[in-house]
Amino acid sequence: xxxxxxxxxxxxxxxxxxxxRQRDSKSEGKFETYQAKGISPDQSFLEMLDVVNEDLIAKxxxxxxxxxxxxxxxxxxxxxxxxxxxxxPDRGTTTCQLHMRHFSDGDDVVIEPWRAAAFPVIRxxxxxxxxxxxxxxxxxxxxxxxxxAPDGNTLPISKKEADLSMxxxxxxxxxxxxxxxPNASAMLFVGAKASQLRHLPQGQPEQHKRxxxxxxxxxxxxxxxxxxxxxxxxxxxxxxxxxxMAEGYRDYVVATLTRDD
Amino acid sequence: MTAATAETTQKTSTxxxxxxxxxxxxxxxxxPSGPLxxxxxxxxxxTKLVNPANKRKYTVLVVGSGLAGASAASTLAxxxxxxxxxxxxxxxxxxxxxxxxxxxxxxxxxxxxxxSVFRLFYDTIKGxxxxxxxxxxxxxxxxxxxxxxxxxxxxxPFAREYGGQLANRSFGGAQVSRTFYARGQTGQQLLLGAYxxxxxxIEANKVKMHTRTEMLDVVLVDGHAKGIVTRDLVSGAVxxxxxDAVLLCTGGYGNVFYLxxxxxxxxxxxxxxxxxxxxxxxxxxxxxIHPTCIPVHGDQQSKLTLMSExxxxxxxxxxxxxxxxxxxxPDQIPEDARDYYLERRYPxxxxxxxxxxxxxxxxxxxxxxxxxxxxxxxxxLGVYLDxxxxxxxxxxxxxxxxxGNLFDMYAKITAEDPYKSPMRxxxxxxxxxxxxxxxxxxxxxxxxxxxxxxxxFSDHGANRLxxxxxxxxxxxxxxxxxYTIGGYLAGQTGGAVTAEHGAFKETExxxxxxxxRLLAVKGKRSPRSFHKALGKIMWDRCxxxxxxxxxxxxxxxxxxxxxxFWDNVQVTGTGDxxxxxxxxxGRVADFLEFGEMMCLDALHRNxxxxxxxxxEYQTEEGEALRNDDDxxxxxxxxxxxxxxxxxxxxxxxxxxxIKLSQRSYK
Ligand SMILES: Cc1cc2nc3c(=O)[nH]c(=O)nc-3n(C[C@H](O)[C@H](O)[C@H](O)COP(=O)(O)OP(=O)(O)OC[C@H]3O[C@@H](n4cnc5c(N)ncnc54)[C@H](O)[C@@H]3O)c2cc1C
Ligand code: FES
Numbered sequence: 001x002x003x004x005x006x007x008x009x010x011x012x013x014x015x016x017x018x019x020x021r022q023r024d025s026k027s028e029g030k031f032e033t034y035q036a037k038g039i040s041p042d043q044s045f046l047e048m049l050d051v052v053n054e055d056l057i058a059k060x061x062x063x064x065x066x067x068x069x070x071x072x073x074x075x076x077x078x079x080x081x082x083x084x085x086x087x088x089p090d091r092g093t094t095t096c097q098l099h100m101r102h103f104s105d106g107d108d109v110v111i112e113p114w115r116a117a118a119f120p121v122i123r124x125x126x127x128x129x130x131x132x133x134x135x136x137x138x139x140x141x142x143x144x145x146x147x148x149a150p151d152g153n154t155l156p157i158s159k160k161e162a163d164l165s166m167x168x169x170x171x172x173x174x175x176x177x178x179x180x181x182p183n184a185s186a187m188l189f190v191g192a193k194a195s196q197l198r199h200l201p202q203g204q205p206e207q208h209k210r211x212x213x214x215x216x217x218x219x220x221x222x223x224x225x226x227x228x229x230x231x232x233x234x235x236x237x238x239x240x241x242x243x244x245m246a247e248g249y250r251d252y253v254v255a256t257l258t259r260d261d
Numbered sequence: 262m263t264a265a266t267a268e269t270t271q272k273t274s275t276x277x278x279x280x281x282x283x284x285x286x287x288x289x290x291x292x293p294s295g296p297l298x299x300x301x302x303x304x305x306x307x308t309k310l311v312n313p314a315n316k317r318k319y320t321v322l323v324v325g326s327g328l329a330g331a332s333a334a335s336t337l338a339x340x341x342x343x344x345x346x347x348x349x350x351x352x353x354x355x356x357x358x359x360x361x362x363x364x365x366x367x368x369x370x371x372x373x374x375x376x377s378v379f380r381l382f383y384d385t386i387k388g389x390x391x392x393x394x395x396x397x398x399x400x401x402x403x404x405x406x407x408x409x410x411x412x413x414x415x416x417x418p419f420a421r422e423y424g425g426q427l428a429n430r431s432f433g434g435a436q437v438s439r440t441f442y443a444r445g446q447t448g449q450q451l452l453l454g455a456y457x458x459x460x461x462x463i464e465a466n467k468v469k470m471h472t473r474t475e476m477l478d479v480v481l482v483d484g485h486a487k488g489i490v491t492r493d494l495v496s497g498a499v500x501x502x503x504x505d506a507v508l509l510c511t512g513g514y515g516n517v518f519y520l521x522x523x524x525x526x527x528x529x530x531x532x533x534x535x536x537x538x539x540x541x542x543x544x545x546x547x548x549x550i551h552p553t554c555i556p557v558h559g560d561q562q563s564k565l566t567l568m569s570e571x572x573x574x575x576x577x578x579x580x581x582x583x584x585x586x587x588x589x590x591p592d593q594i595p596e597d598a599r600d601y602y603l604e605r606r607y608p609x610x611x612x613x614x615x616x617x618x619x620x621x622x623x624x625x626x627x628x629x630x631x632x633x634x635x636x637x638x639x640x641x642l643g644v645y646l647d648x649x650x651x652x653x654x655x656x657x658x659x660x661x662x663x664x665g666n667l668f669d670m671y672a673k674i675t676a677e678d679p680y681k682s683p684m685r686x687x688x689x690x691x692x693x694x695x696x697x698x699x700x701x702x703x704x705x706x707x708x709x710x711x712x713x714x715x716x717x718f719s720d721h722g723a724n725r726l727x728x729x730x731x732x733x734x735x736x737x738x739x740x741x742x743x744y745t746i747g748g749y750l751a752g753q754t755g756g757a758v759t760a761e762h763g764a765f766k767e768t769e770x771x772x773x774x775x776x777x778r779l780l781a782v783k784g785k786r787s788p789r790s791f792h793k794a795l796g797k798i799m800w801d802r803c804x805x806x807x808x809x810x811x812x813x814x815x816x817x818x819x820x821x822x823x824x825x826f827w828d829n830v831q832v833t834g835t836g837d838x839x840x841x842x843x844x845x846x847g848r849v850a851d852f853l854e855f856g857e858m859m860c861l862d863a864l865h866r867n868x869x870x871x872x873x874x875x876x877e878y879q880t881e882e883g884e885a886l887r888n889d890d891d892x893x894x895x896x897x898x899x900x901x902x903x904x905x906x907x908x909x910x911x912x913x914x915x916x917x918x919i920k921l922s923q924r925s926y927k
Contacts, residue, residue, distance in 0.1 A: 023838070024838065024839065039561075040558075040559050040561060042558045042559055043559070043561050043562075044563075046563070047561050047562065047563050050561070050563055050789070051561060053787075053789075054787050054789060054790070056833075057787040057831055057833055057842060058785070058787065058831075060831065060833060061833060062833045062834045062840075062842065063833065063841055063842055065839060065841050067351060068525060069350060069355055069357070069524040069525050069526050070355075070357065070359065070360045070524045070525075071524070071525060071563060071564045072360060072564070072566050072567075072670065073670065073673075074359055074360050074446065074449055075350075075355040075357075075359045075360065075524060076354070076355060076359075077350065077351065077355050090673075093673065097670070097673050097674070099673070099674070099676070101676060122495055122839055123495075123838070123839040126351075126839065128351070129351055129352065130351065130352065130472065132352070133352050133353070133354070133460065133463075133470075133472075136354075136456070136457065136460045137460040137461070137463050137464040138464065140457055140460060141415070141416075141457035141458060141460055141461045142414065142415050142416045142457070143461060144414050144415065144458075145336075145339040146332070146335070146336040146339060146411055146458070146739045146740070146743070147407075147411075147739075147740075149407070149410040149411045149413065149414035150410060150414070151410055152369070152409040152410045152412075152413040152419075152427055153371065153426050153427055156421075156424065156425025156426060157421050157425050158421070158423075158425050159421045159422065159423050159425070162418050162419070162420065162421040165416075165418040166418040166420075166443060166444060166446075166450075169418050169443075169450060169453065170444075170446065170449075172359075172449075173352065173354055173355075196416065196418065197416045199418075200416050200418065202413065202414055202415070202416045203416045
């Protein structure tokens with residue numbers, strides 16, 4: 001529904017941005033300064049960057065690359081460090097759902113990609129997060145084939161367990177936890193998947209092995225270990241609780257103590 | 262290189278102001294014989310099977326990793342085929358299916374409220390305004406039950422009752438409670454389930470996953486789809502992939518309207534390129550405008566956010582009776598000055614009437630000057646969705662439990678608290694029922710080219726009922742394609758064609774030429790600005806209300822815009838890098854051609870049905886007026902060249918199990 005006239009609920013903002021620009025994974029990167037002008041407080045952070053990019057293109061310059069897709073806080077694509085905070089100042093919010101009303105006219109805003117050895121920069125603000133996929137490939141599933149599943153109501157699951165599972169399952173795989181962690185640990189991400197499945201009877205047969213395999217893979221991918229800073233929990237846009245890490249770790253320990261291979 | 266398009270013979274009558282040729286190509290749906298409820302069983306028995314030991318000799322290319330693509334890729338790999346899967350996002354988990362909120366239908370009848378496979382079938386045919394194919398829809402309803410079982414087994418945390426049983430809610434267009442959900446994140450949980458199965462097959466080396474890879478063409482060898490050409494979005498490398506069959510699971514094209522509830526990357530490129538190689542594109546004008554979205558706030562907006570339809574279970578929709586009241590805050594408008602127009606016009610379904618009807622009703626009241634919220638472009642485009650009564654009746658905790666994340670999302674975007682004041686909503690483009698034409702096998706008219714999920718046209722007719730897209734995507738991928746593809750592959754020699762074949766080089770050079778052409782324009786206008794301009798034409802002329810003259814105008818406006826695009830688009834950067842401007846420009850270029858085809862389709866269909874509302878064709882009460890004598894068919898458009906109008910082929914739709922009738926939700 002393209003609108004004809006601008007409709008803003010407040011004064012338009014002008015911001016000074018320091019944006020990380022890097023041509024590719026091999027090149028050196030550096031900060032560039034841009035002005036974002038005429039920004040409505042109702043715009044989202046990414047819509048603000050769209051405006052800056054339109055300006056750049058009008059000047060024949062290459063737009064700032066950043067990952068995004070759903071723009072409603074669920075796909076986990078958007079991933080910006082804003083003034084040193086993963087996804088910016090608003091708690092429990094992804095970058096795409098951060099609105100400019102959280103900024104004031106004249107603000108300086110520093111925008112960087114996630115920084116972690118396991119997430120190399122691809123271009124500008126875009127990083128490679130396929131390491132997360134490889135962690136899931138190591139065991140973040142129930143090993144069943146399509147077809148032949150018993151009726152969905154065969155095993156009752158208490159509402160409480162289903163809710164605990166769902167709380168963990170809300171993880172969007174954005175990587176803010178890793179970006180926020182001083183050790184770049186993926187423990188919250190791994191714990192979320194382990195926790196989701198351990199609270200369901202379908203996930204229990206592989207519960208311990210799953211945690212072991214995922215954590216070993218995380219190690220191999222170059223994520224650091226968890227030192228209980230809990231910066232991840234504070235940065236998580238889906239507010240995944242820290243208990244999932246304890247649950248995942250417990251399963252991991254049980255697996256290391258009981259493994260028979 | 263292009264599949265032979267049948268010679269066109271006749272000319273159409275003067276029913277359309279723009280004359281398009283008719284094709285004599287038979288779109289044969291290959292519906293199995295026998296009674297409706299036995300067709301699928303019979304089909305499964307009659308279809309050729311591929312010997313288990315031979316499956317590994319076949320390679321299947323799956324484009325897309327949403328519900329349709331991920332479920333197809335993992336299931337085919339489980340069966341033993343070699344699979345390559347492609348997506349343009351950085352991870353298969355981020356496919357647009359992730360954003361679905363409300364739920365997934367299944368004819369489980371767990372609520373003992375009268376549901377059945379036949380009722381789900383009936384509701385879907387009727388909801389689609391009698392423009393879908395009975396046999397496919399019945400199969401969908403039948404398999405819907407297995408989907409829930411499969412997802413539960415995967416560890417999808419569906420909502421549960423206190424007794425531990427699966428919970429259900431009701432959705433628009435149905436009078437039974439058959440929708441399964443995982444809070445307001447159903448699509449996310451179903452996709453993560455499919456993604457986990459896919460991940461398991463990647464680990465087992467049965468699926469090779471290609472992320473940040475965009476398919477830009479289909480490769481045909483002797484009229485069969487035998488591969489694709491892709492561009493690596495990081496390195497810019499254009500590459501060929503050979504396979505024994507190609508599955509397009511590339512989602513919908515709602516973004517042709519620029520503003521929609523779709524993710525930013527959703528596009529028509531894959532299916533449009535296939536169309537240009539000869540695949541019939543069916544019913545492109547069937548677009549779903551969803552009634553419950555957050556209204557537009559300004560002209561820098563990049564997307565519209567859906568508020569799940571499930572909210573209509575507990576929210577009541579109203580506007581002031583008098584336009585004088587529209588500027589007042591809602592709490593100052595007394596009960597008797599409010600018009601609960603859906604409850605008034607459709608007493609038996611009320612706020613739960615189907616989407617097309619609810620959307621149009623909202624447009625009507627806003628056009629009458631009774632909309633609410635800020636004035637945008639001279640009008641107030643919004644209606645209230647009010648939870649006050651439900652909060653009073655059921656308690657805040659109950660409402661929070663059901664819709665908490667949706668309320669939070671609304672508050673974040675609008676800075677208003679929906680627990681205290683009603684939400685404001687307005688219709689927005691949401692889903693596209695049109696897509697590549699497929700037969701009962703989900704095969705297009707190009708042998709070896711299959712199409713699944715939102716990208717095909719098959720199951721929803723002219724309007725999709727809520728919670729049925731997730732069902733269709735997973736049904737296609739988990740339970741249909743694993744059988745139907747065998748019928749095709751059994752007649753092919755696995756691995757017979759490799760990427761060394763000349764057709765691949767030729768197609769690669771077409772793709773490279775196109776990339777070069779985009780980069781060579783070096784004009785002044787950004788790809789986004791063209792996309793916005795196209796979106797405005799489409800929304801104004803081919804949106805909720807369409808007229809012949811408006812569509813004719815739209816076609817000429819789109820042609821002019823397309824001309825300007827190729828003269829004046831500014832695509833910065835180069836082809837051999839990660840180039841977001843180039844990516845966007847390629848998609849917009851396809852939308853600029855495709856939009857014209859949508860308008861032509863809307864123009865040729867001289868009737869109103871479901872989401873296609875031609876203002877000339879309405880009943881006295883303003884309801885859609887179908888014309889079954891002339892238009893009970895699926896339109897299949899066939900490409901004939903860039904400077905020619907496409908030709909129309911028709912698949913007549915027979916209704917043998919449900920009587921054709923005017924829909925009524927009164
Ligand atoms: C906000 C929202 C809420 C919704 N809620 C519901 C709901 O509650 N219930 C319901 O039933 N339906 C709902 N829907 C509809 C439903 O989500 C979609 O129709 C469905 O998920 C589409 O699935 P898909 O697998 O066909 O396509 P998608 O999930 O869109 O996946 C498309 C895939 O194709 C890939 N792709 C596309 N083009 C290319 C290319 N050229 N090259 C390579 N890869 C490509 C993408 O990378 C992606 O992996 C909702 C839709 C929206 C927008
Ligand atoms: S863009 Fe999808 S979560 Fe932000």
